[in-house]
Amino acid sequence: MRLGLVNPLSSMSNFLQQSGGYALIDGGLATELERHGADLNDPLWSAKCLISSPHLIKTVHLDYLEAGADIILTASYQATIQGFESKGMSKEDSEALLQRSVKIACEARDTYYERCAEHLSDGTKNGRILKHRPILVAASVGSYGAYLADGSEYDGNYGDAVTLSTLKEFHRRRVQVLAESGPDLIAFETIPNKLEAQAYAELLEEDGINIPAWFAFNSKDGVNVVSGDSLSECASIADSSEKVIAVGINCTPPRFIRGLVLSIQKVTSKPILIYPNSGETYDPDQKQWVQSTGVSDEDFVSYVNKWRECGASLIGGCCRTTPNTIRAIYKALKSPAASPSQL
Numbered sequence: 242m243r244l245g246l247v248n249p250l251s252s253m254s255n256f257l258q259q260s261g262g263y264a265l266i267d268g269g270l271a272t273e274l275e276r277h278g279a280d281l282n283d284p285l286w287s288a289k290c291l292i293s294s295p296h297l298i299k300t301v302h303l304d305y306l307e308a309g310a311d312i313i314l315t316a317s318y319q320a321t322i323q324g325f326e327s328k329g330m331s332k333e334d335s336e337a338l339l340q341r342s343v344k345i346a347c348e349a350r351d352t353y354y355e356r357c358a359e360h361l362s363d364g365t366k367n368g369r370i371l372k373h374r375p376i377l378v379a380a381s382v383g384s385y386g387a388y389l390a391d392g393s394e395y396d397g398n399y400g401d402a403v404t405l406s407t408l409k410e411f412h413r414r415r416v417q418v419l420a421e422s423g424p425d426l427i428a429f430e431t432i433p434n435k436l437e438a439q440a441y442a443e444l445l446e447e448d449g450i451n452i453p454a455w456f457a458f459n460s461k462d463g464v465n466v467v468s469g470d471s472l473s474e475c476a477s478i479a480d481s482s483e484k485v486i487a488v489g490i491n492c493t494p495p496r497f498i499r500g501l502v503l504s505i506q507k508v509t510s511k512p513i514l515i516y517p518n519s520g521e522t523y524d525p526d527q528k529q530w531v532q533s534t535g536v537s538d539e540d541f542v543s544y545v546n547k548w549r550e551c552g553a554s555l556i557g558g559c560c561r562t563t564p565n566t567i568r569a570i571y572k573a574l575k576s577p578a579a580s581p582s583q584l
């Protein structure tokens with residue numbers, strides 16, 4: 242399954258149709274890498290594993306595919322040429338690491354298909370979902386704030402010195418390299434403000450990026466994106482770009498999602514994607530997630546059919562969600578309680 246270039250939006254519709262009207266995005270990467278023993282205490286965060294332990298990344302991708310994810314996001318959220326160069330790497334090596342993130346995800350998909358071919362029973366084995374289906378590899382692009390690694394993707398405040406052209410120049414080569422590495426789409430994630438959305442839209446156009454993209458914004462008040470910019474205005478930028486095939490929200494508490502989906506729907510008819518975090522909040526001073534306000538997998542999943550009902554068609558999890566969360570979403574969407582009209 243490849244998303245075509247001629248009419249990317251209709252390709253996304255075909256993909257969703259083949260997936261039963263909705264698709265599952267994977268869950269948090271960093272938490273899982275740590276669970277498998279990776280040390281992510283580094284400004285490169287999960288991208289550090291591209292250097293030190295690519296096999297762990299592949300393991301986590303496979304865990305998510307076996308939990309039912311139809312779309313896996315590469316480990317490039319915090320992988321930037323500038324970030325790698327600040328570690329003393331050459332430009333060539335930095336670009337090779339970006340390529341590697343896509344290669345690992347594609348390899349995980351191949352391995353998954355091999356496993357599916359070995360188990361032709363009912364598609365599940367010991368709780369693992371082994372079902373041949375269209376699977377997309379989305380190349381993750383974190384915001385400029387994610388590169389700064391100071392939590393500013395959670396407030397979107399880059400200061401006056403950062404202009405539209407600063408952002409375009411910052412992202413340009415990285416987006417080109419990722420696009421040329423063979424993913425099915427580019428996932429612009431945790432977009433904190435309108436300026437960065439505009440920068441991405443212009444980059445896609447100016448550089449003739451030939452694969453489709455999705456835009457995912459984050460919110461901390463349930464109304465606007467984290468910078469305070471209007472979500473409607475941000476989503477409208479995504480709506481006007483022909484290269485953008487889905488618009489939505491990531492890394493935002495589950496309780497805000499419904500309202501945000503409704504406001505995105507007012508400005509676009511493109512498919513809506515949501516992959517909330519677990520409901521915990523990131524404290525940039527402590528550089529850690531504050532756990533007290535999180536919701537359990539069960540609570541998270543209790544929202545899922547409401548999100549489907551209000552029109553979200555791509556659903557997954559962001560920070561602090563796990564393969565268990567995705568497996569639970571998979572079950573919730575397949576359960577008889579989810580009526581055909583919702584699917």
Ligand SMILES: [Zn+2]
Nearest residue numbers: 492518559560
């Ligand atoms: Zn997140």
